[in-house]
Amino acid sequence: MQRRNGWSCIRANAAGNPLRLPDCVVSVVYGSEQSLRPAGPERTMSERLSTIGKALAWARSMLRSVTDRPQLEAERILAEICELPRASLIAHPERSLAPEERQIFTDHVLRRASGVPLPYILGHIEFFGLDLYVAPEVLIPRPETETLVEMALAWARQRGSQTVLDVGTGSGCIAIALAVTLPHLSLLATDLSIDALRVAHRNARRHSVRDRIHLIRTDLLQALRGPIDLIVSNPPYVADTEWHHLPPSVRQEPTLALRAGPEGLDVIRRLLIQARTRLAPGGCLLVEIGE
Known part of the structure; x- marks a missing residue:
C-alpha cells in the first residue's frame, strides 16, 4: 500500500x-x-473520548471559540455526567469513560459549541448559595443580581415583618433568596410568562419556600393593589441598538426578559409609574439597571 x-x-x-x-x-x-x-467516525470519536483526559482535551478545543474558560466548562460538563467532583477528573485523567458517558458528553459539548448557554445544558446554576433549576424559558441568574438581593435584605432587616414583591421573577431567584434568608418575610412574585412561573414554582418547592411565595401571572404590577413595603426587580433593560452586540449565547435567552425598547427603558418607565400607587408610605423600590 x-x-x-x-x-x-x-x-x-x-x-x-x-x-x-x-x-x-x-x-x-x-x-x-x-x-x-x-x-x-464513531470509532474515531470513541478513541478520542476514551478517557477523562482525552475527553477534556477534545472538549477544550471545541469550546475555545465560545468561551474564555473552555477547560472549566469542559470539566463542569463532564463532572455532571460522571457524577464526580471536578477535582476527581483532574486527579484521574486515565479513568475510562463508559459509552453512554461519551455519548452524553459529546452531545453536551456540541450544544455548547453551537452557542447554547452552559446553565441551560446543565439545567441548573448557583445563585446566592442556592442551586436553582434553569431552562430556556427564563433568564439565567447572574452574580450582579446578588447585589440587588443584598440591598433588599439590608432594607428588610431594618424593618422587621414586611411585604416584599419581586417583579418579573423569572426563575424566582430573587424571591427565593429573600425567603430562604429571612423567614419572616411575606413575598409576592409576578411574571407575564406562565412558563417562567412554572420554573419559579419548581425552584420554590426545591428550597421549601413555596408556601411563602405567592406567584402571580401579570404584567408588572397590574394585578396588584398594595400597599407593598419593598418592590424589587431585575427588569429588561437592553436597548434595541445594543441587542445585536450582545454575545450570541446571551441572545439565546428570552427576549422578553432582556429587550426594552430603543433606549432600554420602556419597562422601567412603566414599572416606576405603577410602583408609585402600590408602595406603602416609606416603602422602597430597588431596580437593577444597565449602565
Whole structure:
C-alpha cells in the first residue's frame, strides 16, 4: 500500500491498476479478494473520548471559540455526567469513560459549541448559595443580581415583618433568596410568562419556600393593589441598538426578559409609574439597571 496526496493506493489486480480509497476507509486484501469497511467516525470519536483526559482535551478545543474558560466548562460538563467532583477528573485523567458517558458528553459539548448557554445544558446554576433549576424559558441568574438581593435584605432587616414583591421573577431567584434568608418575610412574585412561573414554582418547592411565595401571572404590577413595603426587580433593560452586540449565547435567552425598547427603558418607565400607587408610605423600590 502506498500513500499519495492523502489517499491510499492498493494494487488490486494483476494488471496493476490502483484502487484509490479515501483515508477513512480500511482495506484488507486476502489473495485476490478485497474486504472493505468504513473506519467509522464513531470509532474515531470513541478513541478520542476514551478517557477523562482525552475527553477534556477534545472538549477544550471545541469550546475555545465560545468561551474564555473552555477547560472549566469542559470539566463542569463532564463532572455532571460522571457524577464526580471536578477535582476527581483532574486527579484521574486515565479513568475510562463508559459509552453512554461519551455519548452524553459529546452531545453536551456540541450544544455548547453551537452557542447554547452552559446553565441551560446543565439545567441548573448557583445563585446566592442556592442551586436553582434553569431552562430556556427564563433568564439565567447572574452574580450582579446578588447585589440587588443584598440591598433588599439590608432594607428588610431594618424593618422587621414586611411585604416584599419581586417583579418579573423569572426563575424566582430573587424571591427565593429573600425567603430562604429571612423567614419572616411575606413575598409576592409576578411574571407575564406562565412558563417562567412554572420554573419559579419548581425552584420554590426545591428550597421549601413555596408556601411563602405567592406567584402571580401579570404584567408588572397590574394585578396588584398594595400597599407593598419593598418592590424589587431585575427588569429588561437592553436597548434595541445594543441587542445585536450582545454575545450570541446571551441572545439565546428570552427576549422578553432582556429587550426594552430603543433606549432600554420602556419597562422601567412603566414599572416606576405603577410602583408609585402600590408602595406603602416609606416603602422602597430597588431596580437593577444597565449602565
